Structure formats: structure tokens, C-alpha cells
Amino acid sequence: MYDVAVIGAGVAGGMIARRLSSFDLKVCILEREHDVAMGASRANSAIVHAGFDAKEGSLKAKLNVKGSEMMEKTAAELGVKYKRNGSLVIGFNEEDKKMLYELLHRGEVNGVRDLRIVEGEELFEIEPNLSKNVVCALYAPTGAIVCPYELNIAAVGNAMDNGAELKLDFEVEGISQIPGGYEICSGNEVVKSRFVINAAGIYSDEIAKMVGDNSFDVHPRRGEYILLDKECGNLVKTTVFRTPSKMGKGILVTPTVDGNLLLGPTSEDMTDKEGKSTSPDGLAKIIKEAGENVCGIPFNKTITSFCGLRAVGSTGDFIINTPVTGFINVAGIESPGLSASPAIAEYVVSLLERLGADLKPKADYNPQRAPMHAFRNANIAEKNEMIKRDKRYGRIICRCEEITEGEIISAIRTNPGARDLDGVKRRTRAQMGRCQGGFCSPQIVELISRELGIPYEEVTKSGGNSRINISKTKGGADI
Numbered sequence: 001m002y003d004v005a006v007i008g009a010g011v012a013g014g015m016i017a018r019r020l021s022s023f024d025l026k027v028c029i030l031e032r033e034h035d036v037a038m039g040a041s042r043a044n045s046a047i048v049h050a051g052f053d054a055k056e057g058s059l060k061a062k063l064n065v066k067g068s069e070m071m072e073k074t075a076a077e078l079g080v081k082y083k084r085n086g087s088l089v090i091g092f093n094e095e096d097k098k099m100l101y102e103l104l105h106r107g108e109v110n111g112v113r114d115l116r117i118v119e120g121e122e123l124f125e126i127e128p129n130l131s132k133n134v135v136c137a138l139y140a141p142t143g144a145i146v147c148p149y150e151l152n153i154a155a156v157g158n159a160m161d162n163g164a165e166l167k168l169d170f171e172v173e174g175i176s177q178i179p180g181g182y183e184i185c186s187g188n189e190v191v192k193s194r195f196v197i198n199a200a201g202i203y204s205d206e207i208a209k210m211v212g213d214n215s216f217d218v219h220p221r222r223g224e225y226i227l228l229d230k231e232c233g234n235l236v237k238t239t240v241f242r243t244p245s246k247m248g249k250g251i252l253v254t255p256t257v258d259g260n261l262l263l264g265p266t267s268e269d270m271t272d273k274e275g276k277s278t279s280p281d282g283l284a285k286i287i288k289e290a291g292e293n294v295c296g297i298p299f300n301k302t303i304t305s306f307c308g309l310r311a312v313g314s315t316g317d318f319i320i321n322t323p324v325t326g327f328i329n330v331a332g333i334e335s336p337g338l339s340a341s342p343a344i345a346e347y348v349v350s351l352l353e354r355l356g357a358d359l360k361p362k363a364d365y366n367p368q369r370a371p372m373h374a375f376r377n378a379n380i381a382e383k384n385e386m387i388k389r390d391k392r393y394g395r396i397i398c399r400c401e402e403i404t405e406g407e408i409i410s411a412i413r414t415n416p417g418a419r420d421l422d423g424v425k426r427r428t429r430a431q432m433g434r435c436q437g438g439f440c441s442p443q444i445v446e447l448i449s450r451e452l453g454i455p456y457e458e459v460t461k462s463g464g465n466s467r468i469n470i471s472k473t474k475g476g477a478d479i
Contacts, residue, residue, distance in 0.1 A: 002165075003357070004030045005184055005193035006136040007172055007207055009036035009416075011148060011341045012333045013199035014155035015074075021162035022365040029156065029164060030184065032171035032203075034463020036416055037152035039201040040337070041224070042426070043276075043308025045265060046148045046256060047239055050087060050109025050140035052115060053249065059318040059334060061110045062367045067343035068142060074342045075146055078154035079371030081257040084273040086265020087117075087143030087239040089249075090126055090134045090293060100138045103244075106295040107140070111129035112140050127238055129295050143239055147257050148338050149426045150372060152417065155341075158369045160415035162362065167191070167414075169463075172200070175210040181326060182211075195357060197328045197348060201309040202273045204319075204331035213323035218332055220273050220309040223265025224282035226290075229301040229434060233259040240293050247428045249335070251289035255299070258429065261292040261408055263297070265308065276307045293415070303434055310334040320347060326355060372414075372427055397447075398440040408444060413450045419452065421445065445469065 006013045009031035020027045031038075048071050054060035075082035080264050089281055091097045107115045118126060119136045126139065160166055167189075174185040181194040198207045205218040233255045242250035254262050259315065264436060266282040283305055290297055313332020318340070321329050328351055330344060337344075353359055375386055375393055386406070387394040388468045393406035411427035418424045421431065424444055431437030431444070445468070449456045460466045 001181060001331045002191065002193040003471065004195045004197060004352070005030055005191055006197045006199055007184070008199035008201055009156055009166065009339055010039045010199065010201050011037070011041040011152040012198070012330055012344050014152050014159065016199060016330065016348050017164050017340040018155045018299040019349055020165045021159040022367070024360045024362050024363055027159065027164040028193065029159065030170045030191065031166065031168050032174060034168055034420060035418070036156045036166070037149040037426060040308055040310055041152040042149050043306050044148050044223070044335070044338060045252060045254065045262065046086070046145055046146035047254065047339070048116070048146055049339040050107065051110050051112045051144045051336070052103050052140060053244060054110065054336065056106055059320060060246045060336065060340070063318065063340035063343040063347060065111050067340035070342040071144065071146065071339065075151065077367045078151065078158060078369045080147060080150045080154050082144060082146045083257050084142065084144040085238055085255065086139065086141040087241060089138040089243060090130065090426045091136045091243055092133055093135065097136050099243050100136060103330070104140050109442065112142065115139070115330065116361070125467070127236055127240065129235055131293055131295055133292070140215055145239065145254060145257050152370070152479065153427060155370050157415040158367065161369065162365055163180050166416050172207060172210070175207070189400070193354065195326045195328070195352060197330060199330040201333070202309055204311065207330055208323065208331065211324050211327050213329065216331065217314040218311050220270045220275070221312045222268045222270050222275060222307060222309055224263060224278045224286065224305065224307045225264035226283060226286050226302055226305045227264070228261040228298065228304050230259040232261040232298055234302050235261055235297065236294055242289065242293060251286055251293065253290050253294045257470065270309070273309070276309060278305050278307045288343045304436055310417070320344065320351070322351060322355065328352070332376040336427070339470070370413065375404060376402060396431035397443050398433065400435055401429045403430040405447065408447050409451060419457070420448070420460045420463055424448065458477045
């Protein structure tokens with residue numbers, strides 16, 4: 001029997017598992033998908049919010065501010081890129097300005113540092129390419145950006161490195177109480193655990209119902225994005241938000257930690273929990289509103305668009321509670337869930353302690369993890385030394401992002417190992433450049449086939465039935 005089973009390998013579940021792996025506990029992570037970071041953690045704005053938006057006194061506000069303060073250290077330990085670039089919430093008129101002062105007050109009550117309203121020359125000194133129709137903005141210098149799926153993968157990987165087990169393709173079909181804990185069923189497989197943590201994202205309400213908790217619902221909110229080429233990444237320095245509405249923070253314009261320019265998201269309530277397609281109307285909305293925020297966006301430099309689903313709870317706040325003995329909900333973790341994730345993990349640990357979990361610190365716990373992009377970020381001398389040790393680092397597979405064979409092999413072998421094309425993409429950025437995998441995909445398929453010992457034709461894009469090859473017509477890539 002496990003001590004703790006965490007249902008869901010998104011960023012909240014991953015951070016919780018990582019924190020739990022610092023104790024002498026037997027921890028298991030259960031994930032319905034073929035890989036980790038497959039829900040909201042895969043496709044979001046990648047913003048570490050300062051904490052001025054959530055309602056004063058709410059769990060969102062408290063955990064957002066604390067999580068934001070923890071994120072820089074957390075990212076450094078996990079070898080994940082983090083940049084404190086600051087954020088601007090822009091206003092176009094007196095009504096917007098009134099809202100910005102309300103956000104300023106709310107942020108100050110929440111404990112956000114160094115917030116202020118900026119206008120005139122100072123505003124355009126901070127962000128020269130703002131629309132000339134912008135008259136004021138709320139400036140939050142503690143706002144930051146991070147790579148969400150890298151953070152998620154690294155958190156789960158660090159948990160595994162410290163002894164946690166990961167079970168993929170484990171769709172929870174039933175949970176029943178047994179003496180001393182719970183039995184969690186998926187097909188013919190059964191996991192027994194003393195405590196269960198429900199971090200199942202948009203499915204967390206369905207998991208809660210399995211233990212008789214009908215106190216909340218979760219519905220998906222679709223958010224569409226447009227990603228522009230790296231040559232556009234310097235158009236803005238900060239993350240530029242519009243004045244928020246009840247549906248969210250509006251269309252933003254932000255650089256990414258990898259140097260691209262990201263636009264979005266839209267905000268549309270849905271009923272379909274698998275509806276992840278983009279729409280012409282959604283993309284048109286992004287283009288219109290992003291162009292109203294910032295001048296000179298080169299939309300012809302778009303390299304891809306994508307869609308994510310946020311888990312919106314019916315309570316209006318994060319739902320972190322204990323409805324029945326030994327079971328903890330971590331539900332409705334919509335924005336600012338990524339920002340709050342390190343603090344959410346601490347909060348869940350405190351709940352476990354109250355429930356009687358024996359949290360004895362692990363003597364050999366290691367919070368550090370090597371960066372996934374060590375080669376790309378190394379200087380010439382360091383790269384040459386790495387190539388001397390392993391010649392595969394001297395062979396470029398993805399020319400757009402300059403990703404080597406050595407990095408791809410490492411992504412397949414390092415916890416939690418990539419098992420498909422998209423898994424390699426999220427770990428290495430191979431296939432994320434201008435050609436979107438047009439040139440490197442066949443070679444990556446060959447590497448996955450060789451490393452996992454599976455036929456070339458069985459390598460998938462993203463698990464399940466997403467096969468991309470029927471058979472070889474020639475000898476295949478020369479790896």
C-alpha cells in the first residue's frame with residue numbers, strides 16, 4: 001500500500017508529489033494520459049502572476065502571492081527557465097483607470113510588492129510599443145514568465161528521482177474505501193493508498209464524486225493562443241494585459257522564456273472536456289485585441305496556434321479541502337494555478353499533517369535537477385567538452401532550435417521519459433521552430449523507436465492511436 005496517491009500529473013499534482021517525495025513516504029502519481037503535463041499545464045499563458053487579481057482573502061490570492069514568491073527558487077532548483085519581466089495591465093479610458101486603482105488596492109491588500117499606476121512618458125519608457133491609445137497601466141515588477149510544461153515535467157521528474165512512482169495511462173474508474181485507506185481502480189489494475197489527493201484538473205469533480213463528494217462542479221474554459229517566431233520576441237519586454245473582465249484577464253501579449261511572442265488567450269466556457277481545437281473566430285479575436293494593445297505585431301510571423309482548457313470550479317476559488325477522511329481535493333485550479341503551484345504543495349502537506357500523515361523528512365532528499373537545456377545554454381568550451389564525452393551532442397537533429405541527438409536521447413531516458421514525438425518536443429523544443437518538425441520528425445521517430453525498442457511504425461505523435469507512419473518505404477533515417 002502506498003502512503004499517498006496523487007491523481008493527476010499536471011503542475012499542481014507534480015508540485016505536490018515533489019514536496020511529498022521529501023518525506024519518508026511511498027508516493028504514487030496516477031495519470032490518465034500517455035505523458036505528464038497534458039492538461040492545462042501544457043497550454044497556458046506561462047505567466048507567474050504577481051497576485052493583484054484574485055479577490056482579497058481568497059485562497060487564490062494567498063497561494064498566488066506565496067507561490068509567486070517561491071517560484072524563482074523552485075525554478076532554479078528544477079533547472080527551469082524563469083524570467084522576472086514584470087507585467088502591465090493597460091487602460092484606455094477613465095473607466096479602465098478606475099478598475100486599475102481597484103486592482104492596485106486589491107494587490108496591496110494581498111501583499112504584492114511595488115505595485116504602482118504609471119502614465120505618460122514613464123508608461124512608454126517601460127513599454128515603447130504600446131498602442132498610443134493606452135493612457136495608463138498598473139505596473140507589477142514582480143510578475144514573471146516561466147515554461148509551464150518544463151516546470152511540470154521537472155517537478156514530476158524530481159519527485160521520481162526521489163522515489164515517487166508514476167503510472168501513466170491510468171484512468172481512474174472507481175475509488176472505494178478499504179480498511180486504512182482507499183482502493184483506486186483503472187481497468188484491471190488496482191492501487192491501494194492510505195491517502196488520496198485529487199488533482200485531476202477538469203476531471204477533479206468526477207473524481208470527487210467517486211468518494212461521495214458532490215459539493216462542486218468543474219467545467220472547461222477554452223483559451224486559444226497564437227505563437228510568433230523568435231524574431232518577434234523583443235517587441236515587448238513585459239507581459240501586457242488588458243483590464244480584466246469576469247471571464248478573465250483578456251488577450252495578453254507577452255514574450256516567452258524561449259524568446260517567442262505569445263498572444264492570447266480567448267475565454268469561452270465549454271461543456272466538452274476534450275474540446276481542444278482552435279477556431280477561426282477565436283484566432284480573429286486574438287489578432288484584433290492584441291493589435292489594439294501593442295503596435296506593430298507581425299502576425300505574418302505566426303508559427304503555430306493552439307488551445308488549452310482551464311478547470312473552472314463552481315465556487316469561484318481554489319477548492320482545496322478534505323470532504324472525507326484521508327481524501328484531499330485540489331480542484332478548480334484555474335489561473336493563477338501555475339503561479340500558486342509551489343504554495344499549493346505546501347498547503348496540501350499541511351492538510352496531510354492534520355490528517356495524521358507521518359511526515360518524517362527524507363535524509364537523502366535532493367531538490368536539485370539538471371536543466372533540460374544544459375547543452376544549448378553552455379558556452380563553446382563547455383559544449384566541446386560535452387561532445388568529447390558523448391559525440392551525440394555534436395549532431396544537430398532539429399536545425400530550427402539547434403537540438404542535438406544527445407539532448408533527445410537524454411529526454412527519453414530521464415524521468416519522466418519521453419515516449420512520443422510531442423513528449424520529446426515538450427522536453428527539448430525539437431519541432432518547435434519555424435518548420436514545426438517538418439525536417440526533424442523522421443529522425444526523432446527513429447531515435448524513439450531505437451531507444452524504446454519498439455517498431456518505427458508504432459511511434460506516436462501523442463500516445464493512443466496517434467500513429468504517424470504506416471510503414472517504411474525506404475531504409476529510414478540514418479541515425
